[in-house]
Amino acid sequence: MKSRKLIWLAGAMLVSILISACNIGATPPSNEDPGAIQTQAFEIVLTQSALQQTQTAAAVPPTPLPTNTLVATITLVPLPTSSNLDATNTPFSLNTQQPGLTPQLLITPTVGIVNTLTTKNGCNDGQYLAESGYVDGTPIDANKNYNKSFMLHNTGECDWDEGYSFAFIPELSTPGFEGYTINLVKNKPEDYTKAGYGQTFVLKLKAPKESGTYKGYWKLKDDAGNFFGPLVWIEVVVK
Known part of the structure; x- marks a missing residue:
């Protein structure tokens, strides 16, 4: 840019000299100040330089300003709270006995028709009252005799x-x-038990031959072979 200014300045001075040379022999001008002439030439150079800068600035396209790009936003919709819901949770319980219904006793037989609970069969029924003799779980010698009563x-x-x-x-x-x-055999009424009465059954037993824990079970049976009444047992511990 400075070199251009110097070129313009040199050109202006050259023009000024030529003009002065052309005026040789002519009517001499009024006394002009050489400094004023140089000042005028310098102003011409400045004017042309400013004009050139303006044209240069106009030739350069303006840099576009950055624009803001709109970013999509997500609006969160609030979830309904418990206070906004009409439905309510009603607690319930399993195996609840309904009013007016009588629960049924489920009896699972252990073997065949032999039940582990007291059972009634037709007109026959019985109840456990007491036991005596050998105490269940007491150590006993092998093959030893013992008694148990129910x-x-x-x-x-x-x-x-x-x-x-x-x-x-x-x-x-x-x-x-x-x-x-x-x-219970025929013609032995002393061994019979009438309804409403009790009977003691005495067992005369022998301990097993080998050591260990053993259990034996008994239950009443009617004349048709049907079990009824309580299921009783003996637990023997052989040394």
């Missing part, structure tokens, strides 16, 4: 007479346990 009450409507029995149940008992059945 007192049962006839809570049914039929007498326990001929054909009834206090039956040993080997299917439930531990293998190796030695038990037997007490049968």
Whole structure:
């Protein structure tokens, strides 16, 4: 830019000199100050320089200003709270007994028709009252004799007479346990049990031959072979 100014300045001075040379022999001008002429030439150079800068600035395209790009925004919709919901949670319980209904007792037989609970069969029923003799779980020598007694009450409507029995149940008992059945026989009314009365069944047993824990089970049976009444047992511990 400075070199251009110098060129313009030199050109202006050259023009000024030529003009002065052309005026040789002519009518001499009025006394002009050479300094004023140089000042005028310098002003011409400045004017042309300013004009050139203006043209240069106009030729350069303006730099576009950055624009703001709109960014999409997400508006969160508030979720409904419990206070805005009409539905309410109603607690409920399982296995609730409904009013007016009587719950049924579910009896699961252990083996066949032999039940572990006191059962009634027709007019026959019985209840456990007491026991005596060998105390369950007491250590005993192998092959040793011992006694065990069970007192049962006839809570049914039929007498326990001929054909009834206090039956040993080997299917439930531990293998190796030695038990037997007490049968009520004909013409022995002293062994019969009338309804509302009790009876004591005395068992004379022998301990198993080998050490271990054994259990033997008994239950009443009617003259048709149906079990009823309580299920009783003996637990023997052989040394």
